[in-house]
Amino acid sequence: MKEKVFYGKGMKSIKDEYLDIYDAIVDLNEAVYSGKVLDYKTQKLIAVAIAASNSDRRAVKKQIISAVSEFNVSKDEVMDVLRVVLLTSGMPPFIKAVNVLNEVLNE
Amino acid sequence: MKEKVFYGKGMKSIKDEYLDIYDAIVDLNEAVYSGKVLDYKTQKLIAVAIAASNSDRRAVKKQIISAVSEFNVSKDEVMDVLRVVLLTSGMPPFIKAVNVLNEVLNE
Amino acid sequence: MKEKVFYGKGMKSIKDEYLDIYDAIVDLNEAVYSGKVLDYKTQKLIAVAIAASNSDRRAVKKQIISAVSEFNVSKDEVMDVLRVVLLTSGMPPFIKAVNVLNEVLNE
Amino acid sequence: MKEKVFYGKGMKSIKDEYLDIYDAIVDLNEAVYSGKVLDYKTQKLIAVAIAASNSDRRAVKKQIISAVSEFNVSKDEVMDVLRVVLLTSGMPPFIKAVNVLNEVLNE
Amino acid sequence: MKEKVFYGKGMKSIKDEYLDIYDAIVDLNEAVYSGKVLDYKTQKLIAVAIAASNSDRRAVKKQIISAVSEFNVSKDEVMDVLRVVLLTSGMPPFIKAVNVLNEVLNE
Amino acid sequence: MKEKVFYGKGMKSIKDEYLDIYDAIVDLNEAVYSGKVLDYKTQKLIAVAIAASNSDRRAVKKQIISAVSEFNVSKDEVMDVLRVVLLTSGMPPFIKAVNVLNEVLNE
Numbered sequence: 038m039k040e041k042v043f044y045g046k047g048m049k050s051i052k053d054e055y056l057d058i059y060d061a062i063v064d065l066n067e068a069v070y071s072g073k074v075l076d077y078k079t080q081k082l083i084a085v086a087i088a089a090s091n092s093d094r095r096a097v098k099k100q101i102i103s104a105v106s107e108f109n110v111s112k113d114e115v116m117d118v119l120r121v122v123l124l125t126s127g128m129p130p131f132i133k134a135v136n137v138l139n140e141v142l143n144e
Numbered sequence: 145m146k147e148k149v150f151y152g153k154g155m156k157s158i159k160d161e162y163l164d165i166y167d168a169i170v171d172l173n174e175a176v177y178s179g180k181v182l183d184y185k186t187q188k189l190i191a192v193a194i195a196a197s198n199s200d201r202r203a204v205k206k207q208i209i210s211a212v213s214e215f216n217v218s219k220d221e222v223m224d225v226l227r228v229v230l231l232t233s234g235m236p237p238f239i240k241a242v243n244v245l246n247e248v249l250n251e
Numbered sequence: 252m253k254e255k256v257f258y259g260k261g262m263k264s265i266k267d268e269y270l271d272i273y274d275a276i277v278d279l280n281e282a283v284y285s286g287k288v289l290d291y292k293t294q295k296l297i298a299v300a301i302a303a304s305n306s307d308r309r310a311v312k313k314q315i316i317s318a319v320s321e322f323n324v325s326k327d328e329v330m331d332v333l334r335v336v337l338l339t340s341g342m343p344p345f346i347k348a349v350n351v352l353n354e355v356l357n358e
Numbered sequence: 359m360k361e362k363v364f365y366g367k368g369m370k371s372i373k374d375e376y377l378d379i380y381d382a383i384v385d386l387n388e389a390v391y392s393g394k395v396l397d398y399k400t401q402k403l404i405a406v407a408i409a410a411s412n413s414d415r416r417a418v419k420k421q422i423i424s425a426v427s428e429f430n431v432s433k434d435e436v437m438d439v440l441r442v443v444l445l446t447s448g449m450p451p452f453i454k455a456v457n458v459l460n461e462v463l464n465e
Numbered sequence: 466m467k468e469k470v471f472y473g474k475g476m477k478s479i480k481d482e483y484l485d486i487y488d489a490i491v492d493l494n495e496a497v498y499s500g501k502v503l504d505y506k507t508q509k510l511i512a513v514a515i516a517a518s519n520s521d522r523r524a525v526k527k528q529i530i531s532a533v534s535e536f537n538v539s540k541d542e543v544m545d546v547l548r549v550v551l552l553t554s555g556m557p558p559f560i561k562a563v564n565v566l567n568e569v570l571n572e
Numbered sequence: 573m574k575e576k577v578f579y580g581k582g583m584k585s586i587k588d589e590y591l592d593i594y595d596a597i598v599d600l601n602e603a604v605y606s607g608k609v610l611d612y613k614t615q616k617l618i619a620v621a622i623a624a625s626n627s628d629r630r631a632v633k634k635q636i637i638s639a640v641s642e643f644n645v646s647k648d649e650v651m652d653v654l655r656v657v658l659l660t661s662g663m664p665p666f667i668k669a670v671n672v673l674n675e676v677l678n679e
Binding site (some may be wrong): 152153155158159162165168195198200202203233245 | 406432437441449450453454456457458460
Binding site (some may be wrong): 392394417444 | 581598600601603604605607608610614615617618619621622623625627631646648649651652655657658659660661665
C-alpha cells in the first residue's frame with residue numbers, strides 16, 4: 038500500500054478494529070494513486086500542495102517526509118509547489134509550510 | 145503575464161484603479177510561476193488541485209479552462225489530479241470538480 | 252448503493268470512464284454508511300451538518316433532499332442539526348443552510 | 359437590530375417558526391456589534407474581510423451592500439480591506455470579492 | 466449551562482471581563498442545545514463531526530471528552546460519526562480525529 | 573518592511589535562498605499595507621480577524637503580538653475584533669483566539 042508513511046499509527050488501530058473501513062481506505066488509496074497519466078511523484082506533490090493550502094501542519098510534514106523518502110524530492114521542488122500555495126492561499130499557509138520544509142530537511 | 149485567463153475582468157479594474165496592487169500581483173504571479181524545477185504545466189495542475197480542494201467552483205473552472213487552452217491538458221490528467229482531491233478532501237469537492245471538468249470539456 | 256441521490260450526474264460519468272475510482276467510491280460509501288451503532292438516518296443528519304458547516308450550498312441541498320426522500324426527515328429535525336452549525340460555524344453558513352432548507356421544503 | 363440587511367429572508371422564517379433561535383441571534387448580534395472601543399463601521403469592515411477570506415460570495419455581497427447603505431463606505435475603503443485578504447488568503451478569494459465590489463457599486 | 470467542558474478557561478475570562486458576550490453565548494448555547502426533535506446526545510455527536518471535518522484537533526478532543534463524560538459515548542459511536550467525516554472531508558481530518566479518539570480513550 | 577514580526581524565521585530562509593519570492597512578498601506586503609483610506613492599525617486588526625476566523629492559532633498569536641508591539645492595541649480592541657469572529661465563524665475559532673489573547677497579554 039502506497040502512502041503508508043502518511044497514515045501512521047491511526048491506520049493501524051483502524052486495521053485492528055474496523056477492518057471494513059481499513060479495506061475501503063486501502064482500495065481508495067490504490068485507485069487514487071494509480072493515475073492514468075500523471076506519475077505517483079507528481080500526485081504526491083499535489084498532496085503536499087493540498088495539505089499546505091489547508092494550513093494543516095501535520096499533514097504537510099507527513100507528506101513532505103513521504104515525498105523525500107520515496108522520491109528524494111528536493112527542497113526546490115517542494116518550494117515550487119509552495120509558490121502556488123502562496124499565490125492561491127496566502128502568506129500564513131505558505132510560511133507555515135516553508136517552516137515545516139526547513140524543519141524536515143534539517144532533521 | 146501568465147494566468148491572464150484566470151484573473152479576468154476583476155484584474156482589469158485593478159489595473160485601472162489600483163496600479164500598486166496590480167503591479168504587486170503581476171510580480172508575485174511571475175515569481176510563483178517561475179519555479180526552479182517544476183514546469184509551468186505541473187504548477188498549473190497544482191493550482192487546479194488547490195482550487196478543487198477548496199471547493200471553489202469558479203476557480204476550478206478558470207484553472208481547468210486555462211490548463212486546457214495553454215497546455216492542452218487531457219481529461220485523464222485532470223482526473224489524476226482530482227483523484228488526490230478525493231482522498232484528501234472528500235467526495236463533495238471531488239464531485240463538484242468532476243462536474244466542472246465535464247462541463248468544460250463539453251462546451 | 253446508498254446516497255445515489257447525492258452523487259448524481261458526475262458519478263455516472265465516473266462509472267462510465269473511471270471504473271476503478273467508481274468502485275472505490277462505492278466501497279467507501281458502503282463502509283461509511285454501515286455504522287456499527289448509529290443508524291443510517293443519524294449519519295445522514297451528520298452529513299447535512301458537515302455540508303452546512305462547510306457553507307457548501309449544493310451539498311446541503313443534495314443532502315437535505317436525500318434525507319427527506321429517504322427518511323422523511325422533518326424541518327424541525329434539520330433545524331436541530333443547523334442549531335449546532337450556528338454555534339460552531341457562525342451565522343453565514345447557518346443562514347445559508349436555513350435558506351436551502353426553506354427552498355427544498357417549498358419546492 | 360443591526361445587520362438586518364445581512365440576515366434577510368431566512369431570518370424572517372426563523373422569527374416565525376423558531377423564536378428561541380431568533381432571540382438568541384438578536385442578542386448575540388447586539389453583543390457583537392456593541393464593541394467597547396471599535397466603532398460599528400470598523401466592525402462592519404471586519405465582517406467584510408472575514409466573508410471575503412472565506413470566499414463566501416453571497417456573504418461578501420450582503421456585507422458590502424450593508425456597509426455602503428449604512429456608512430456610505432467607499433470603494434477605496436473596501437479595497438483597503440481586500441488588500442489584507444489578498445495577502446492572507448490569496449488571489450481567488452481576493453478577486454472574487456473585487457468582482458462583487460465592482461458589481462455592487464455599478465448596480 | 467450545557468457544554469461547560471467545551472468552553473473551559475477562555476469562557477471564565479469572558480464571564481469576568483465581558484459579561485455581555487458571556488450572556489449572549491450562554492443564551493445561544495441554550496437555544497442550540499434545546500432542539501425540538503433531536504436529543505442532546507445526537508447534537509453532541511454532530512458537534513464532534515463538525516469539529517473533525519474542520520480538522521480542529523483541540524475542538525475534536527474537547528467534544529469527544531465531553532460526549533464520553535456526559536453520555537458515555539462508545540468508541541464505535543464516535544467512529545460511526547468519523548466514517549461520515551472520511552467520506553465528506555477526506556483522510557487527513559479523519560485520521561487526525563481517529564488519533565484523538567484513541568488518545569482520549571487511552572488516557 | 574512592515575509585518576516583519578509576522579514573517580519570522582521562515583522569511584529569513586526565503587530571503588537567503590529564494591530571493592525572487594522574497595522580493596515579490598516584500599512588494600506585495602508594501603502594496604497591501606499602504607491602503608488609501610484605512611490606516612495600518614485598522615488593517616492590522618483585520619489581519620487578526622482573518623487569522624482568528626481561519627482558526628489559525630499561530631497566525632493569531634503573531635498578529636496579536638505584532639498589533640500590541642506596533643500600536644499598543646488593547647485587550648478590549650482585540651476583543652471587539654473577536655466579537656465579529658464569534659458571530660461569523662462560531663465558538664471554536666472565537667474561544668481559541670480568546671485563549672491566545674489571554675496568553676499573549678499575560679506573558
